[in-house]
Structure formats: C-alpha cells, structure tokens
Amino acid sequence: MKSIKDYVSLEQEFYSNVLKNKDELYDSQFNEEILKGISNIVIFATGSSSNAAYSALPFMSKTTGLPIYIEEPSIAANYLLNFNDDTLYLAITQGGHSYSIINLVEKFEKNGKKIFTLTSDDSSPAYEVSDNVLSMGMPIEEMPYVSAGYSVTILDLFLISMRIGNILGNLSDREESDFLADISGIINKIPDIIDRSNKWIEDNINIFQDAKRLVWIGYGSTYGVSREGETKITETVGISSWGKELEEYMHGPYLGLHEDDLIIFIDPNGTLEDRVDRLHEFLELHVDNVYVINSVNKKHEKDLDLNVTCNELLASLYMTIPVHLLSFELSQRKGNDLEKSAYPEFDKITKSKI
Incomplete structure (x- = not known):
C-alpha cells in the first residue's frame, strides 16, 4: 500500500x-442550459473534502462571480434541506463511501432535484445513487x-469554476488561459516544493515531534490548508x-495560548x-516555536520558502504539500501505522462509511 508520502509524490x-x-x-x-438562472453555488462536504472546498473557495468566487456556500451534509440533510431552483448543488466524497453525502444525494434524487457528485470511485455507493456524477x-x-485526493479535489473545483465562469460571462477566455x-x-x-518541504521538516523534526499542540493559521485560500493541517495531524499523529483562519484566531483563540504550543502560519504572501x-x-513574545510557510519572501530563520510566485488564490494547490509531509513524518516518529485505521471498529459501529 502506498503511503501519504508516496501519494504526495504522485500529485504532479x-x-x-x-x-x-x-x-x-x-x-x-x-x-x-444547466446554468441558466443559477445565482449561487452550494457545496456539501465534510472532512478533507470540506477542507479542499474551503481551499478552492476564494478562487471559485473570483472566477464564477457567484456567491458560494459550503455546508455540512448531515446538517443540511437533517435540518436545512431546502431546494432552490437558482442554486447549483455540488456534493464531494473522494472515496464515494461517506454516509452523510450518500444520504443527502439520495434525498435530492428522491425529490427530483439535481445535484452533482464529485468522486474518484466509479463503483462506490455514491456513484451508484447519483444521477449526475x-x-x-x-x-x-x-x-x-x-x-493527493484532497489536493486533486482543489484542482477539480478550480477547473469546474472556470468552466462555469466562462459560460456565465464572468471569466474571459484570456483570463482562463492565464490561470491555466x-x-x-x-x-x-512540485518536485522542488517537495524537496524544500522535506529539507525544512528534516531540519526541524526534533522540535516538531515534541509538540503537544500544533496550531495552523491561514487566510484566503490557505484557510482550507490550515483546516487540513488540523485534520491530518489529528488523524495521523494523534x-x-x-x-484557524487568521482573524478568527485573533478574535479569541489566542487567549488559550500555551507557551509550548507550536504555531505554523501558512502565508501565500497575499492580501x-x-x-x-x-x-x-505578538506570538514570538509568548511562544518559542513559531514558523511560517511562505510562497516566497522568507522573513525568519525558521520559515519555509516554497519559492513559488503566483496569484494567492492558487496557493492551496501546493501549500498543503509540507503539511501532508509533516503529518507523515511525525506519524512515523510516533510509530503509528497509517496503512490501517487506528479504530477499525468505528465505521462498523457508527456506519459513517458505507
């Protein structure tokens, strides 16, 4: 079975x-015809799929010219299931086995409403219940x-949004060509980004492995990256x-700061x-270990400079690479076996995956 590190190397x-x-x-x-009368887009996703949606959100908003909302499928299916003819609905389940997405899609189909399901497995339950895959x-x-599934989802959403924006007249052929x-x-x-990330991790791994709590802070397209950092470190390292989003962290969570926190900013050098x-x-006054992953412009000795100059809206395509690689290396230092679930009875009992 391939590892997280293997799949990162396959992203290119x-x-x-x-x-x-x-x-x-x-x-x-x-x-x-499909997009006629559409005034907004709603994306249903949870876990890493939701993180990917937030990573793509600023770019999607820019290219489609439409309001875009991300909703938890379980909350939507059980409490907020209102169908609007002017909304384009999109559900994401990378593996195609998420109960909450399958349940939601089934309710859409039962009511004769269109929803597009983005997935990688054409033999999965989500594929089978979806009329629009x-x-x-x-x-x-x-x-x-x-x-890799998280990362490819971001690119998929970018391409879908450019297609929609071009049809709606909100994205010119020239603009689309430039983005592509x-x-x-x-x-x-990507190979250079991987090399830089591995070197940074190797140089700092002894500090990273002693962290009791790791805080990721991002903004714009890297807010989704910070969410993915939370997800992956929690899942793989334990x-x-x-x-956190930058301003969100500054509006309360900073008050729970511990001096032994390890904090990593994900800065696309943007707005x-x-x-x-x-x-x-501020944080350097209270915490010993504060790092920044930059697209460019390394400012501090501990920073990781990925040496990529591009529109900040595209940064989520590559800024998760060091996040995923760090989660893998820390999991190996902890002796965690990522080839199998830490709690194999979980899905059997909860039915969260079908």
Missing part, C-alpha cells in the same frame, strides 16, 4: 492528467488518510491540532500578509 502526475483531460471531465457536464480524474486513493498557464507552472514546480507579520510579532 495526477494534476497533469486532470489538466490534460479537463474538457472530457467537465465540459459536457456544464453548459448554458463528476469524476475527479484520478485513481482511487488506497489510504485511510487521503492526501499559472496552474501548469505550479505543477512543474495529538491536539487546531486549524493579509501584514496581519500575519503583526500576529507573528
């Missing part, structure tokens, strides 16, 4: 294949803890981890870079 290949096949994957699914364009990720060129440039840099600098200055 997976991205390239999705980009090459984008017309086949999404062009026939979205057209003027969107392929992720990658093989099934044979790991209990997804990494930028994405291709990022894909070409220590307390938070993933709120100055706010990161201010919070970093």
Whole structure:
C-alpha cells in the first residue's frame, strides 16, 4: 500500500492528467442550459473534502462571480434541506463511501432535484445513487488518510469554476488561459516544493515531534490548508491540532495560548500578509516555536520558502504539500501505522462509511 508520502509524490502526475483531460471531465457536464438562472453555488462536504472546498473557495468566487456556500451534509440533510431552483448543488466524497453525502444525494434524487457528485470511485455507493456524477480524474486513493485526493479535489473545483465562469460571462477566455498557464507552472514546480518541504521538516523534526499542540493559521485560500493541517495531524499523529483562519484566531483563540504550543502560519504572501507579520510579532513574545510557510519572501530563520510566485488564490494547490509531509513524518516518529485505521471498529459501529 502506498503511503501519504508516496501519494504526495504522485500529485504532479495526477494534476497533469486532470489538466490534460479537463474538457472530457467537465465540459459536457456544464453548459448554458444547466446554468441558466443559477445565482449561487452550494457545496456539501465534510472532512478533507470540506477542507479542499474551503481551499478552492476564494478562487471559485473570483472566477464564477457567484456567491458560494459550503455546508455540512448531515446538517443540511437533517435540518436545512431546502431546494432552490437558482442554486447549483455540488456534493464531494473522494472515496464515494461517506454516509452523510450518500444520504443527502439520495434525498435530492428522491425529490427530483439535481445535484452533482464529485468522486474518484466509479463503483462506490455514491456513484451508484447519483444521477449526475463528476469524476475527479484520478485513481482511487488506497489510504485511510487521503492526501493527493484532497489536493486533486482543489484542482477539480478550480477547473469546474472556470468552466462555469466562462459560460456565465464572468471569466474571459484570456483570463482562463492565464490561470491555466499559472496552474501548469505550479505543477512543474512540485518536485522542488517537495524537496524544500522535506529539507525544512528534516531540519526541524526534533522540535516538531515534541509538540503537544500544533496550531495552523491561514487566510484566503490557505484557510482550507490550515483546516487540513488540523485534520491530518489529528488523524495521523494523534495529538491536539487546531486549524484557524487568521482573524478568527485573533478574535479569541489566542487567549488559550500555551507557551509550548507550536504555531505554523501558512502565508501565500497575499492580501493579509501584514496581519500575519503583526500576529507573528505578538506570538514570538509568548511562544518559542513559531514558523511560517511562505510562497516566497522568507522573513525568519525558521520559515519555509516554497519559492513559488503566483496569484494567492492558487496557493492551496501546493501549500498543503509540507503539511501532508509533516503529518507523515511525525506519524512515523510516533510509530503509528497509517496503512490501517487506528479504530477499525468505528465505521462498523457508527456506519459513517458505507
């Protein structure tokens, strides 16, 4: 079975294949008739799929020109199930076995309402119950803890949003072409990003492995990355981890600061870079270990500079690479076996996966 590290190394290949096949994957699914009268988009997702949706959200908003909302499928299905004809609905389940997504899609189909399901497994229960399936364009990720699937979901959402934005007249052919060129440039840099990330982890692993709580702080497209950091560290390492939006952390959670916290900013060097600098200055007064993962412009000795210059809305395509690699390395230091679930009886009892 491949490891998280193996799947991170496959992201360049997976991205390239999705980009090459984008017309086949999404062009026939979205057209003027489907999008007629659409005024907003609702995405249903949970776990890493939800993290990926938040990572894609700013770019999707920019390219579609539409309000976009992300909702938990269980809450929606049980308490908020209102169908609107002017809403484009999208459900994400990478493996296709999520009970909450399957239950939600079944309720949509039962009521004769259209919902698109994005998944990687064409033999999964989600695929079978869905009338409108969107392929992720990658093989099934044979790991209990997804990494490449999270990343490819972001690219899928980028391409879907560009298709929608172009049809609606909110994204010109030139703008779409420019974004695609930028994405291709990022894909070409992935091997270097992996090398830089591994070196940074190796240099700091002795400090990272002693962390009792790890706090990730992001903004814009890296808010979803910070959420993924919380998810992956909690899942694979088994220590307390938070993933916070920059201003959210500054509006209360900082008061729960511990001097032995390990804090990592994920800064795409974008609109709120100055706010990161201010919070970093404060945190260094109270915490020994504060790090920044930058797209460019390394400012502190402990920072990781990924050396990628691009629109900050695209940063989530590559800034999760060090996050996933760190979760893997820490899990191995802890002696955790990631090839099997830590609690194999969980799904059997709770039926969270079908």
